Amino acid sequence: MNFPTLSNIRAAHERIQPFIHRTPVLTSSAINEIAGCKIFFKCENFQKVGAFKARGAANAVLKLSPEQKSKGVATHSSGNHAAALARAASVAGIPSYIVMPSNAPEIKKKAVRGYGGEIVECEPTLQARETTLQEVVARTGATFIPPFDFWDVVEGQATCALELLEAQPDLDVVMAPVGGGGLLAGTALAVHNLNPKIEVIAGEPTGADDAFRSFQAGEILPNEKTQTIADGLLTTVGRLPFAVIQEHVDSILLATDPQIVDAMRILFERMKLVVEPSGAVPLAALLANIERFAGKRIGIIISGGNVDLGKLPF
Template sequence: MDIPSYDDMLAAHVRIAPYIRRTPVRTSDYLSELAGCQLFFKCENFQEPGAFKVRGATNAVFGLDEAQAAKGVATHSSGNHASCLSYAAMLRGIPCNVVMPRTAPQAKKDTVRRYGGMITECEPSTTSREATFAKVQEATGGDFVHPYNDPRVIAGQGTCSKEFMEQTDGLDMVVAPIGGGGMISGTCLTLSTLAPETQVIAAEPEQADDAYRSFKAGHIIADDAPKTIADGLLVPLKDLTWHFVSNHVSEIYTASEQEIIDAMKLVWKHLRVVMEPSSAVPLATILKHPEAFKGKRVGVIITGGNVDLDKLPWILG
């Protein structure tokens, strides 16, 4: 495995600085009181493509040499990585081909196309996604930028925690959602050197809890086609992200579908920012396990805000 280093994260921070936003940190007295701890929300939903994944995607795209860049990039993604890679490719002026599940939210498909990404649809399973992608990559020759199991991507995601610690003067814990583990791995990469005393906590939907089960079992357990409202967390861990999860994550907590929806509503109402269901999982788990966070300074990474406004979960019921 080509495991990214802290120096790789620092290099990524310099490389992507001209292209991404240093996102703000927000607080809410109401939410902190409700949770019984001091909450600090890092608003990666304020990135131009609406998600943290622009960090890793931009690091990968602008790290390509001219010969490979000419062939473009390719990936498979349920939405946010596809959008962010398309955005980064647009900035560099190179092609981007993405494979997306046919069930991916229309809002995310629209964003990919707005940035010039070319979509090939697949069935909503890991098997179909990877098989379809193999055909697309063979046809295009684009550099494969994996959504999370890529050292360039993990190094880029790690820049978020670097900013977070600078903006808050330190945290006792940082909580982020976990699907494939790109953001969690980047968080572990940065904090294990920059602030080793800070615990990294992962949050996952009960209906897509393969990372939780993997963490407890001590080896990767992969589900092929889990179903959850948190559509950004449907993919399994891979070898690189498992390295960081197994070595640096302190705990993984899960939340039910209703708890995720309730947390999403709370943030929309009291923090007054738009987040997607996947981003609500950390707050849902904090509220579900208050004893684990009581009295702590807790950082929460709001990973994305790309939500279909015509299909809000509390309206659909």
């Protein structure tokens, strides 16, 4: 399998740079003291649409041919990828069709509409989502942009670790959360190609531990049931990201929901960052395995900050 190369990733970065934020890397001596190591937080909660997803979606849209562009893009998502794709399409001046389950939170629908995306509702089952998406693509001729199982998206997500290592090259470990695996695979590719001595470690919720189990087993073992506050990480890891993860990720560490809420609270209180539960998972996994990181220099990607303030877990 041909993975994206460093020059693919650099080209993606150049392509999307005008349309994304170069997010800051922040530190906190209070958190370093708690964690017993030095942590550099790459704040993708400050990214456009409030999450790293803006990167992959922008890269995929900008790589389309003029003919593809004229017919727009489509996806199914109830999360950050939906808003990210609608925004990328809007920036490129092309239509977007977003298939969303009828029970998706109003705030997510509002974000998509705010970027001019057309929402197509469906029953809240995976099968209904896929069928509805096929209908939309057949009707409009739009190009399907998957949320993670797609190299153009992985390439885009990889630009985040590229910026992190430009800002802070001397790291021992880089951590990212894993859901579908787009961010983790991109991170692993960027880090491995820039400096193979840096370990790449994922954080995953125990309540959606498919990547952890798949990584041990050497084959994808889907989630049968998920139960976690980290609602951005419910999907089973994708085929392409998993191939990268098997090759370039050093380990996947789990965090329980109480650990995730604690990490989220630490990020709010000590770093004054609004972080969604999924974005706090790597710090939670680090704090749950504190001896493993003692004295090291860790880069952590805070993946997003889209949280409903009325439903904070504290």
